[in-house]
Amino acid sequence: xxxxxxxxxxxxxxxxxxxxxxxxxxxxxxxxxxxxxxxxxxxxxxxxxxxxxxxxxxxxxxxxxxxxxxxxxxxxxxxxxxxxxxxxxxxxxxxxxxxxxxxx
Amino acid sequence: xxxxxxxxxxxxxxxxxxxxxxxxxxxxxxxxxxxxxxxxxxxxxxxxxxxxxxxxxxxxxxxxxxxxxxxxxxxxxxxxxxxxxxxxxxxxxxxxxxxxxxxxxxxxxxxxxxxxxxxxxxxxxxxxxxxxxxxxxxxxxxxxxxxxxxxxxxxxxxxxxxxxxxxxxxxxxxxxxxxxxxxxxxxxxxxxxxxxxxxxxxxxxxxxxxxxxxxxxxxxxxxxxxxxxxxxxxxxxxxxxxxxxxxxxxxxxxxxxxxxxxxxxxxxxxxxxxxxxxxxx
Numbered sequence: 001x002x003x004x005x006x007x008x009x010x011x012x013x014x015x016x017x018x019x020x021x022x023x024x025x026x027x028x029x030x031x032x033x034x035x036x037x038x039x040x041x042x043x044x045x046x047x048x049x050x051x052x053x054x055x056x057x058x059x060x061x062x063x064x065x066x067x068x069x070x071x072x073x074x075x076x077x078x079x080x081x082x083x084x085x086x087x088x089x090x091x092x093x094x095x096x097x098x099x100x101x102x103x104x
Numbered sequence: 105x106x107x108x109x110x111x112x113x114x115x116x117x118x119x120x121x122x123x124x125x126x127x128x129x130x131x132x133x134x135x136x137x138x139x140x141x142x143x144x145x146x147x148x149x150x151x152x153x154x155x156x157x158x159x160x161x162x163x164x165x166x167x168x169x170x171x172x173x174x175x176x177x178x179x180x181x182x183x184x185x186x187x188x189x190x191x192x193x194x195x196x197x198x199x200x201x202x203x204x205x206x207x208x209x210x211x212x213x214x215x216x217x218x219x220x221x222x223x224x225x226x227x228x229x230x231x232x233x234x235x236x237x238x239x240x241x242x243x244x245x246x247x248x249x250x251x252x253x254x255x256x257x258x259x260x261x262x263x264x265x266x267x268x269x270x271x272x273x274x275x276x277x278x279x280x281x282x283x284x285x286x287x288x289x290x291x292x293x294x295x296x297x298x299x300x301x302x303x304x305x306x307x308x309x310x311x312x313x314x315x316x317x318x319x320x321x322x323x324x325x326x327x328x329x330x331x332x333x334x335x336x337x338x339x340x341x342x343x344x345x346x347x348x349x350x351x352x353x354x355x356x357x358x359x360x361x362x363x364x365x366x367x368x369x370x371x372x373x374x375x376x377x378x379x380x381x382x383x384x385x
Binding site for chain 2: 091
């Protein structure tokens with residue numbers, strides 16, 4: 001009986017351990033995604049071309065992380081990064097593209 | 105074939121592939137003519153001076169509503185408040201009148217101007233806060249309330265006077281003008297709109313329930329009472345909300361670029377009468 005209890009405890013610890021590692025990994029993923037998104041948004045800021053939707057996704061990502069939902073938080077941070085990169089691309093493209101629509 | 109000839113042919117090919125504007129110098133007077141011609145030929149039935157009335161110059165029904173509203177204009181309270189504020193001395197005994205030419209009366213049409221000493225564009229809103237700070241008073245918010253009231257009064261004393269914006273032959277002034285023009289035409293925000301998308305390409309069209317105003321004369325009626333805002337707003341407020349509406353993060357209300365846009369648009373309206381304060385839906 002004692003042997004079974006020990007085996008059971010070992011299984012429970014293993015599962016808990018795996019879950020902990022998975023959760024920790026997810027938080028690390030979030031932190032990495034958040035850093036990438038914030039860096040891209042900072043670059044957009046230097047070009048004076050941030051989007052409001054980037055800020056909204058960043059705020060939502062942080063809120064999800066605070067609630068412990070790191071999968072959702074990572075996904076939102078990645079969306080924020082994509083939006084920030086699009087705003088950078090827009091700013092760079094518009095450096096010259098505006099001339100094509102100027103009244104002349 | 106000699107190397108020189110190869111280089112010459114390559115240079116010619118390159119030049120032919122370049123767009124016409126690539127080597128153009130900044131030319132405000134040529135821009136002015138093209139800008140005016142664009143609007144007057146696109147809207148031949150609109151009298152030139154009527155462009156300052158924005159959406160009302162584009163839509164007859166909206167104009168009727170506005171004319172009825174002008175009997176008891178919604179900006180009247182701000183105008184009265186501005187008049188009183190303008191006449192009230194600062195704690196040091198001086199007043200706004202001491203900061204401006206002609207005691208601040210009938211001068212709205214000369215703003216913004218390029219200050220060669222400061223090396224930057226000075227808008228009326230900025231000049232008012234510079235005046236306050238020089239006299240030991242805290243600056244006002246640039247977007248509404250007191251600033252809108254003061255500029256409403258100053259615009260009112262200038263009604264009918266034609267915009268008279270000067271661009272001195274100073275590379276810094278020309279750069280500010282060009283930066284303003286560039287900002288006006290550049291697409292921004294997640295919706296990928298420029299100021300020109302609405303006010304050059306689509307005046308008279310509706311965007312949801314709004315009738316879009318033409319860019320020609322668009323700042324002549326500032327500040328405005330907007331029903332959408334439920335109150336008064338300055339030129340700064342208009343620029344900030346334009347950016348937000350296309351999902352772009354707005355700049356600070358008197359950012360260099362916003363002042364440069366105001367410089368560009370006001371110069372494009374030279375000769376058109378000041379009509380502020382105004383009322384818009």
